[in-house]
Structures are given as C-alpha cells and as structure tokens.
Amino acid sequence: MVLHALARGHRYGFDILEQTGLTSGTVYPALDRLAAEGLAEAAWEDAEVAHAEKRPPRRYFEITALGKEALIEALDRYRALAPLTIDGVRYPGAPDQA
Amino acid sequence: MTPSPTPRLIRILLRVGEWVVPRHRRGSWRRQWEAEVEHRRRMPGGRQGLARFAWGAVLHGLHVRRRETRMTGWTRELAQVARGLLRRPGFSLVAVATLAVGIGAASAVFSLAEALLLRPLPLPESHELVRVHSTNRERGHGWFSVSVPDFAGLEATGAFRQRSFYRIDPMDLAGGGDPLRIRVASVYDGFFETLGTAPTAGRLLGADDQRADAAPVALMAERMWVGRYGADPGVIGGTIRLDGRPHTVVGIVPDRGAWPADADIWTPLAWGGTPPEWADARSNHAWQVVARLADGLSVTEADERVRTWSRTVYADPDIDPRDVGTELLAVPLHSSEGGDDAGALFGTLGAAVGLVLLLACMNASGLLLGRGMARARELSVRAALGAGRARIAGLLLGETLVLALAGGALGVVVGVVGIGRAWEATPPAIRDLGDITLNPTVLLGALGISVVAALVAGVVPALKASRVPLAEAMKDGAAGSGSGRASTRFRRILVVGEVAFSLALLVAAGLAVTGFQRQLTTEPGFEAEGLLTFTVRLPQSRYPDDEAVDGVLGDALARLEAVPGVTGATATSRLPLGAGGFSLSRVFVFDDAPPPDGAEYPGSWIEVDEGWFDALEVPVVEGRAFEEGDRADAPLVAMVSRRLAAQMAPDGSVVGRRIRSRYDENLPRTVVGVVDDFQINGVARSVPNPVVLVPRSQSVRSSMAFLVRTSGDPGAVVPAVRSALADLDADLALHELRTLRDAHAADLAGIRFLTTLFGAFGTVALVLALSGVYGLVSLSVSQRTREIGVRRAMGATAGRVRRGIVRESLALGLAGVALGLGLAWVAARVLASGMDGVVIPEPVTFLVAGLVLTAGVAAGSWIPARRAAGIAPVDALRAE
Incomplete structure (x- = not known):
C-alpha cells in the first residue's frame, strides 16, 4: 500500500499516512524498509524551499525502477485473487507486503 | 497559521524515539520527524491525534534499532541461545548460581588485588615509577628501607632517569585549630620532579628550598587544606608550626597521585646536596626510594640491574656483619604499598578462590553433561539435518558461555559490590590496604574469569554431546545412549576431582581457621581492662x-x-x-x-x-x-x-x-x-x-x-x-x-575477618562438593533406570540396588578423599610456611575434613539411590 501510494506521487510520510489511513507506527518503518530494499529512494528537500515556507525540510521518498517492478508484480498477484465482499465492503486485495 | 511551540508531550515522545534510535542515525531521524510533525500540525485540524501520530516516532525508532541490531549475526545467535536456556529455567538457574559462586569469589579477590597491586597511580607515565627496597632473605627480613650510600650507588646501575628519597615522621602540627599529630614526609632533592606531581595550588619544592640555609617551607596535602583550613587560599604563604618550628606553606599537593598517599605535609630535607654524617652510613637503612626508569627499561630489567649491583656491594668483606646478605630490588610504585606481605596473602587467597572456581566449574560441567545427555535426541536431529560436530559443540559452548556470563554478572554483583559493602565494615587495618571499586579493569577481569570458567566447564560436555552416534540416538530408548563408557568415565573423574579439590580446600580453610582461632584465644599476657x-x-x-x-x-x-x-x-x-x-x-x-x-x-x-x-x-x-x-x-x-x-x-x-x-x-x-x-x-x-x-x-x-x-x-x-x-x-x-x-x-578484628573469609571458603567448598556429587549420582541413576529395572525384575531387592549405588559412589568418594589428602598436605605445607599459628601435622583437621566429605558423598548418593530402589520394575522398563 505504501509503495502504491508512492507510485501515485505521494512523497513523504504524513502524506502517505493520510492517503492510506495506516498509522504512523506502520508507515515510517515501511518507508525505511522500502528504502533499504531499494524499492524507494529517500532524499532531503531543498533547504531553501523549506526555509521559504518557514518549515523544516522534509524527507522525500520516491519509487525506484525496482520499486515499480515490485509494485507491478504485487498488483498482478493481488489481481489474481478473487475479489471479496465482507459485510458489504468489497475488497480487491489484502494489504500488500509493503 | 501561526506556528506555536510543539506541545510538551510530543517533544517527550520525539525525545524517547530519538533515544531508541542508534546514535549514528539520530540526526537524520530527528530531522525527518521534526518535519513530519510540523507538517501535521499545520494541517487543518492537525492538532487532533497529534500525540498518537507522534507515538509512531517511538515505534519507528524501535524499528530502526531492530534493523540495526539484526545486522550482526552473532547477537541473533546469542539471543537464540538465551531463549533456549530460558525455556529450561531450572537447569539454567542452578548452573548460573553455581558459576556465580565461583566467578563471584574469584572476581572479589581480583578486585582486591586490583585495588592493591594493579591500579596505576594518577601520575604522568606512572608505569615508569618504581620503589627501591632493601631485603635480606638470609636474615628473614622482608622489604625495608634503603641507606643513603645505597641510594647514591644506584647511579651506577644506569637503571633510572630520575630518583629521590624521603622519610615519613610523625610531627605535631600547630596552627589552624587543635594541635594535631600528622605525618610529615621529608623529601630529598628532585622528589616531585621524579614523580611528576603538579601542585593543586601554589608551587612545589625547588632547588633553593633544599639549600642548607633555606628558610623552612612546607607543602600541604589537599585533604588537609580542605578539611582543616576550608581550602583557604590564604594558607599558601602563611605559617604553620611543625614540632614547634615555623614553616611557610608554599603549595598544595593534590590528593590524587600524592606520594606517599598518607602524608599530610611535605618538607625539604634541606641537606644542601650533601647528606649529613649521621645519615651517610651504609647500615643506616632509613630512606624510602622512588625512581623513574631509564628510557626503554622495564621494571624487571631495572630490578635485575639493582639486584646484581647490590650483591657486589654487600659481598664486600668490610660490610657490617648484620648487613651481610642484603640485596636491593625494584618494584612498581603502585604495587609497593601493600608491602611484600600482600603478595603472599594474594598467593594464598588466589589459590583458595582458584579451587572454589574450579569446583564451581566441575559442578557446572556435571550439569552440562546431564543436559547434553537429555538432549541427545535433539542434537542428533540437528546432526541429521547437516549440523557438523564443530557446529553442535559450538552451540553447546555458546550456551555455556551465556550461562557463565550470566553467572559472572551475578557474581560481580554479589562478589565485588557485596565485598565492597562488606569492606566498609572491615577493620581499618585491612580497609586501609585499598579502595575496592567496580571499575573497567575489575569488569574486564571478571569477564576473563567467566570466559575461562565457560571453557573449563563446557569443553568436555560439549565434545561428548557432539559425538552422538546418529543412528543409535535416533532409535527409541535413546536416553541410554548418553551413558556410554566415555561419559561414565568423565562423570567418575568429576566425582573424584570434586571430592579431592574440596577436601584440599576444606583442610586448608580448617587449618587457617584453627590457626586464627589459636591467635584469637592467645592470652595477651597483660590485663587490658580499665x-x-x-x-x-x-x-x-x-x-x-x-x-x-x-x-x-x-x-x-x-x-x-x-x-x-x-x-x-x-x-x-x-x-x-x-x-x-x-x-x-x-x-x-x-x-x-x-x-x-x-x-x-x-x-x-x-x-x-x-x-x-x-x-x-x-x-x-x-x-x-x-x-x-x-x-x-x-x-x-x-x-x-x-x-x-x-x-x-x-x-x-x-x-x-x-x-x-x-x-x-x-x-x-x-x-x-x-x-x-x-x-x-x-x-x-x-x-x-x-x-x-x-x-x-x-x-x-x-x-x-x-x-x-x-x-x-x-x-x-x-x-x-x-x-x-x-x-x-x-x-x-x-x-x-x-x-x-x-x-x-x-587487633583481633583483622584476624576475625580472615577467619570469616577462610570459613566462607570452606563452607562454599563443602556445599559445592556435596551438591556436585548429588547431581552426578542422580544423573547416573536416572540414566540407569532401565538397567535398575531389569535388575529388579531379575529379583534384586530394593536394598541391594540401593547399597550397590551407594557403594559405587562411596568408592569414588574414597578415591577422591585419598587424592584430596595428598593435595591437602601440599596446601597445608604452603600455608604453614606463610602463616603464623598454622601448625602441621594437624591430624584432626585432616580427619574431620575427610570424614565430612565421605559422609557427604554417602548422603549425596543415598537420596538418588533410594529413588532408584523405589522404582517398580515395570515402570522402569516402560519408562524407556
């Protein structure tokens, strides 16, 4: 899910958290893990930009080519699962390993 | 939105998270979280649930820490081993406690030795500093002072770069409060230069102060300056009277690195370079010599040169007959305080704790042996899965190491910290020997002792257990496989060894205690009351x-x-x-x-x-x-x-x-x-x-x-x-x-302390020996359940089975006693040569110790023997 959010252009922790609804205790470790496995790349925001907005510079994450491959593979795998409806909610797949 | 200060709770959570994160990752981690929290706060309604959000920082911190830790392989293995041991808390506790006794005792004595003999002085290049003593073995004298001609002659050895001497005298100090008896060090030229002391305040002594016509000056110890004069800077330049003679105080000597450590005041001898006639006699051994080694020379080399030189000097036929046989020697300055008695005391104590440690290791060894047998099947599964013998032995040794480290930690807490506390309560005569502290050297020593203990206790059981014959172990009834001939032999060696060593320790402790008792009950020959x-x-x-x-x-x-x-x-x-x-x-x-x-x-x-x-x-x-x-x-x-x-x-x-x-x-x-x-x-x-x-x-x-x-x-x-x-x-x-x-x-308190100490060694030896024998016999019985069942089924009575087991143990015990008496004799000889009041032969002590241990072995085997005899034949056979 985190990889998915990254691929959709959400680039830093809190943004991804908002997007996925996961807790902070899940998202940040997940981001680290993705970075460690080479599926995402971390970089610090330009200090001048942050300064202009009067806030500390953020740590941005970006999906890598390897990350994209992994995401496609995961999406393929989940797509292979039959869609499921539980208590009226339709689930296209379980949370991915990311 | 105007930025407001971060709430306190959030700051605390971030601080906790930061603390968890390994140091080298902290900077980046903190910047990331500061930015995230800031961003979240600026969101509309972002303050709500901010704490919950920040809690993620702690979890994230833990995650980072885990990742970092997981990277090293051996910590994971160690954790695995620890988990395995925690699954068998009974075995682990007993093993840890046993090792803690031995390691604790050894660490305690080591910490004492460290305080007395090893701790370097806080002086520049203190390893170069030595004391020179006279000694005369022919006349039965230990270390004593050096004469001025001998001091001058040391020049010829070329062993020292700098040297000086001093003498301590009691004097009365007047000025600054009630008259006080203090210790004054009168020092020769170059004393502080040799030591490399730096003054706390004022100055030290200069060449002018040593002139015969110089105005009398004095240096004061920092603790006296603080204690008696409230660190008043006015003391420097002021006057004190020593035995009524006025001296100007010119400086303060720091407590750390002060030599001699118990001096209150230092004054120059002021001989003007030439010793007075009364002091300049070869037979006037009155001076304490300190020296700094020549460049590149070791203490041993300097000692050798000094000894060789002094032997030539005292071979002179014109020498005073009482000085014949006198020799000079050099020892490291920091270990010279305890005197030559300290070395002998530590020889005895070291041997005693060495035996305690050995006993503890043998006990642990017995426990490990039993554990290895009980795990024969698990180990053979590992072997079947491709684990080599080395790997299995390594695993078992790793377990022993974890046990020994746990035992060592416990031992250090009980031994060193406990002894440190007890130290406070010991008589001043003993306490003054040194200041026991838990410092890196002591910890390193305890670690070393633990590792040695693990190797001693673990090697044989690990090698035995790793030699599991695969096919046999996998068969049903595998419990019998561990009781192979080799293991039985090792078990027997352990029993004999434990009995022998504990007997030696028991006899030595008994002799020491009776020797001390003799001193305690000696009539002083005068009436002390009133x-x-x-x-x-x-x-x-x-x-x-x-x-x-x-x-x-x-x-x-x-x-x-x-x-x-x-x-x-x-x-x-x-x-x-x-x-x-x-x-x-x-x-x-x-x-x-x-x-x-x-x-x-x-x-x-x-x-x-x-x-x-x-x-x-x-x-x-x-x-x-x-x-x-x-x-x-x-x-x-x-x-x-x-x-x-x-x-x-x-x-x-x-x-x-x-x-x-x-x-x-x-x-x-x-x-x-x-x-x-x-x-x-x-x-x-x-x-x-x-x-x-x-x-x-x-x-x-x-x-x-x-x-x-x-x-x-x-x-x-x-x-x-x-x-x-x-x-x-x-x-x-x-x-x-x-x-x-x-x-x-x-006067008696010091002896009481030693009596207690040796009594404790004896008790520990006895307890270790008895529990060890009990454990080993139990092990043997449990391994022989099947055999006993067969015997019972064949018509052996319960009494006969019981007697058989006790007889076998007693035979081993008696062999141990015989060997132990020999060891004890050697120990007694050593003890008697170094301690007043110890008399040999003292047949009672030998006899009592031998009987106590034999009885202990019989009792230790009786309980398992009774259990074995109580087994119904059918159950015994079914148990397999």
Whole structure:
C-alpha cells in the first residue's frame, strides 16, 4: 500500500499516512524498509524551499525502477485473487507486503 | 497559521524515539520527524491525534534499532541461545548460581588485588615509577628501607632517569585549630620532579628550598587544606608550626597521585646536596626510594640491574656483619604499598578462590553433561539435518558461555559490590590496604574469569554431546545412549576431582581457621581492662633536653593521677598492641662474652616506670622489678622477658649477668629480673616478641606513651585527662587515645575477618562438593533406570540396588578423599610456611575434613539411590 501510494506521487510520510489511513507506527518503518530494499529512494528537500515556507525540510521518498517492478508484480498477484465482499465492503486485495 | 511551540508531550515522545534510535542515525531521524510533525500540525485540524501520530516516532525508532541490531549475526545467535536456556529455567538457574559462586569469589579477590597491586597511580607515565627496597632473605627480613650510600650507588646501575628519597615522621602540627599529630614526609632533592606531581595550588619544592640555609617551607596535602583550613587560599604563604618550628606553606599537593598517599605535609630535607654524617652510613637503612626508569627499561630489567649491583656491594668483606646478605630490588610504585606481605596473602587467597572456581566449574560441567545427555535426541536431529560436530559443540559452548556470563554478572554483583559493602565494615587495618571499586579493569577481569570458567566447564560436555552416534540416538530408548563408557568415565573423574579439590580446600580453610582461632584465644599476657592509653610527642624546640622532658612527664603523671576515677598512671616508650611509641628492635650480647665468642639476641626495647608492672599486671617471674632506686645515677639495670631469658641462658639464670647493645651506646646493664611473656606487637604474631625493659629514668626519649588505670570505665575520664594535660601545655597533642580493650579488639578484628573469609571458603567448598556429587549420582541413576529395572525384575531387592549405588559412589568418594589428602598436605605445607599459628601435622583437621566429605558423598548418593530402589520394575522398563 505504501509503495502504491508512492507510485501515485505521494512523497513523504504524513502524506502517505493520510492517503492510506495506516498509522504512523506502520508507515515510517515501511518507508525505511522500502528504502533499504531499494524499492524507494529517500532524499532531503531543498533547504531553501523549506526555509521559504518557514518549515523544516522534509524527507522525500520516491519509487525506484525496482520499486515499480515490485509494485507491478504485487498488483498482478493481488489481481489474481478473487475479489471479496465482507459485510458489504468489497475488497480487491489484502494489504500488500509493503 | 501561526506556528506555536510543539506541545510538551510530543517533544517527550520525539525525545524517547530519538533515544531508541542508534546514535549514528539520530540526526537524520530527528530531522525527518521534526518535519513530519510540523507538517501535521499545520494541517487543518492537525492538532487532533497529534500525540498518537507522534507515538509512531517511538515505534519507528524501535524499528530502526531492530534493523540495526539484526545486522550482526552473532547477537541473533546469542539471543537464540538465551531463549533456549530460558525455556529450561531450572537447569539454567542452578548452573548460573553455581558459576556465580565461583566467578563471584574469584572476581572479589581480583578486585582486591586490583585495588592493591594493579591500579596505576594518577601520575604522568606512572608505569615508569618504581620503589627501591632493601631485603635480606638470609636474615628473614622482608622489604625495608634503603641507606643513603645505597641510594647514591644506584647511579651506577644506569637503571633510572630520575630518583629521590624521603622519610615519613610523625610531627605535631600547630596552627589552624587543635594541635594535631600528622605525618610529615621529608623529601630529598628532585622528589616531585621524579614523580611528576603538579601542585593543586601554589608551587612545589625547588632547588633553593633544599639549600642548607633555606628558610623552612612546607607543602600541604589537599585533604588537609580542605578539611582543616576550608581550602583557604590564604594558607599558601602563611605559617604553620611543625614540632614547634615555623614553616611557610608554599603549595598544595593534590590528593590524587600524592606520594606517599598518607602524608599530610611535605618538607625539604634541606641537606644542601650533601647528606649529613649521621645519615651517610651504609647500615643506616632509613630512606624510602622512588625512581623513574631509564628510557626503554622495564621494571624487571631495572630490578635485575639493582639486584646484581647490590650483591657486589654487600659481598664486600668490610660490610657490617648484620648487613651481610642484603640485596636491593625494584618494584612498581603502585604495587609497593601493600608491602611484600600482600603478595603472599594474594598467593594464598588466589589459590583458595582458584579451587572454589574450579569446583564451581566441575559442578557446572556435571550439569552440562546431564543436559547434553537429555538432549541427545535433539542434537542428533540437528546432526541429521547437516549440523557438523564443530557446529553442535559450538552451540553447546555458546550456551555455556551465556550461562557463565550470566553467572559472572551475578557474581560481580554479589562478589565485588557485596565485598565492597562488606569492606566498609572491615577493620581499618585491612580497609586501609585499598579502595575496592567496580571499575573497567575489575569488569574486564571478571569477564576473563567467566570466559575461562565457560571453557573449563563446557569443553568436555560439549565434545561428548557432539559425538552422538546418529543412528543409535535416533532409535527409541535413546536416553541410554548418553551413558556410554566415555561419559561414565568423565562423570567418575568429576566425582573424584570434586571430592579431592574440596577436601584440599576444606583442610586448608580448617587449618587457617584453627590457626586464627589459636591467635584469637592467645592470652595477651597483660590485663587490658580499665586501661586508657595515649601517646604524646614532646617537640625538641620546647623540650630541648632530658631534664625538660623528665620534668614535664613527671608533672603530667602527677596531674593524671589527680584526675578523679584514675587509680594510677605510668609512662612508657611503647604501648602493647602496636599503639604508638617506638618498637626498636635491638641486638643484645652478654657483656662478658660478646661475638664472635658469644651469641647475639634481638629484642624489643621498652622503657618503663616502676608503675608499669602494676598497670599492665605483667608478673615478674624471677628477680625483681624496677624500683625507686634505679635512678639515672644508679647502676644501669634491665629486665628481660621470659622468652629472651630462655634464649640467652637455656640452662641457667640470666639474672645478675650483664648485657649490652651497641644501640644503647654499649653501656653494660645488669639484668635484675625476668617478666612473663606478653604480646607487644599484637596477637597476629603467635610467638611473643623477646623484650628488654629498662627504667625510663635511665634512658629518656621525647616520645612517650601513657597508661592510665581507672577504677571504672576508662572512656569516662577522657575529657578530664585531656584538660589535665592541656593545663600543662596547650600545644601538646594526644595521639591514639583509646582504651587498651579497644586496641585489643581492633587487633583481633583483622584476624576475625580472615577467619570469616577462610570459613566462607570452606563452607562454599563443602556445599559445592556435596551438591556436585548429588547431581552426578542422580544423573547416573536416572540414566540407569532401565538397567535398575531389569535388575529388579531379575529379583534384586530394593536394598541391594540401593547399597550397590551407594557403594559405587562411596568408592569414588574414597578415591577422591585419598587424592584430596595428598593435595591437602601440599596446601597445608604452603600455608604453614606463610602463616603464623598454622601448625602441621594437624591430624584432626585432616580427619574431620575427610570424614565430612565421605559422609557427604554417602548422603549425596543415598537420596538418588533410594529413588532408584523405589522404582517398580515395570515402570522402569516402560519408562524407556
């Protein structure tokens, strides 16, 4: 899910958290893990930009080519699962390993 | 939105998270989270649930920490091993406790040795600093001081870059409060340069201070400066009086690295480069030498050079006959404080704890052996899955290491910290030896001991267990496989070894304790009750001659006797039990038959008044005591103690004969009586010192000790005694003011401490041996359940099975006792050679120790034997 959010252009922790609804205790470790496995790349925001907005510079994450491959593979795998409806909610797949 | 300060709770959570994150990741981690929190706060409604959001920081921190930790392989393995041990808490606890006993004892002794012998002094390049001592093995002397000609001769050895010497004297300090008896180090040129001391304030001594005509100056110890003068900077440049002589204080010596550590004041000898005639004699061994090694020279090399040089010097035929055999030696400065006794003490203690540690390791070894057998199947599964023998042995050794480290940690807590606490309660005489602390050296030592213990305890069981025959172990009834012949042999060796070593330890502890008991129950030879003792020193500046000294002492005695509650007072040069005064050992010869024809006899020289005999209640056994008539102008007389009398005249009487000593200006004295032996030096010497008594009126000294007999509690008259003497001379300081009863108790306290220590070693040895034997026999029985079942099924009675097991254990136990008696004999010989009061052969101790251990082995095997005999044959066979 985190990889998915990254691929959709959400680039830093809190943004991804908002997007996925996961807790902070899940998202940040997940981001680290993705970075460690080479599926995402971390970089610090330009200090001048942050300064202009009067806030500390953020740590941005970006999906890598390897990350994209992994995401496609995961999406393929989940797509292979039959869609499921539980208590009226339709689930296209379980949370991915990311 | 205007930024507001981050709420406190959020800051705390971020701080916690940061603390969890490994140090090298903290910077980046913190910046990331600051940005995230800031962003979240700026969101509309972002303050809600902010704490929950920030909690993620802590979880994230934990995650980072886990990732970092997981990267090293061996920590994971270690954790795995620890988890495995935690699954068998019973086994692990017993093993850890057993090892903790051994490692704790060893670490405690090591920490003591560290404090005394190993800790470097806080001085620059302190490893280069040495002390030079004289020694004379031929005459049975330990270390003693060095003479000025010997000091000068050290130049020839080329072993030292710098060197100097000093002497410690007690003096009275006046100025800044009540008069005080202090220790003054008089130092020769270059003393502080040799040590490399830097002053806390002011300056140290310079070459000008050592000129013969220099104005007297003094340096003060930091603790005295702080304690007595409140660190007043005005002290520097001010004047103090030492034995009445004014000295200008020019600097403060820091407590850390002060040498000698117990000096209060340092003054220059001010010899102007040339020693005075009185000091410049080869036989005047009066100086403590400190030196700095020449570049690149080790202590051992310097020691060798010094010894070689001194042997040539003392081989000179013109040397004073008493100096024949004298040798000089060099030892590291930091280990010289404990004296040469410390080395012997640690030899004994080290051997004792070594045995305790060995016993603990053997016990742990037995436990591990049992565990390995019980796990035969698990280990064979591992082997079947491809784990090599080395890997399995490694795993088992790893387990042992974890156990030993846990045991070591526990041992350090109990041993070192516990001993440190107990140290506070020990008698000052022992406590002053060193300051026990838990420092990196001690921890490293304990770690080393633990690793050695793990190897000793773990290697054999690990190798045995890793040699599991695969097919056999996998079969049903595998429990029998561990009891192979080799394992049985190892188990038997363990039993025999445990019994033997614990017997040696038990006998040694028993001998030491009985030796100490003998000292404790030794009668001091005088009546200690109701006596108050103290010493005074009469400064030469105010009491320049014998007449003045005699006058003030007479006045003092008269005033003391007038104090209510005091029934008598007397003056002497020396108090019993080491308190105050001089204990000059002099050599006496018969006036009519001096050497080389006659023999010479060493004895302690004590000056006493007529009242001395009544005050101490030392009986006169022959001849007469001193009388009023033994004045300075009367014929010179002396008395000797019974022991000395027996030495001097084994077959006849010494009374009426004349003796003299070159240390008494060779004046012949007629022996008029013999007193019973008494303990002048304390009970630690089981043999009372030979003593010569002379009337004080025929030999006046400036240092005097007083004995005050009281009708009630001697402590109650202390204020009145003080004020009586203050009336006489307000500058007189009373030293070592105590009751003789307290002095006696303090003297015994050191021995009590050692008694307890050795008693504890003996007890620990016994407990370890018994629990070890019990464990090993139990192991053997549980392994033989099947065999026992078969025997029972074949008609063996329960009694017969029981007897068989006990008999086998007893045979092993007796073999252990036989071996142990041999070891104990060696231990006893070593002990007796180094300790007063230990007498061998002492058959009772050997017999009791042997019987106790044999009985212990029988009892230790009885319980498992009974269990084995109680097994119903059917159950035994089914159990397999």
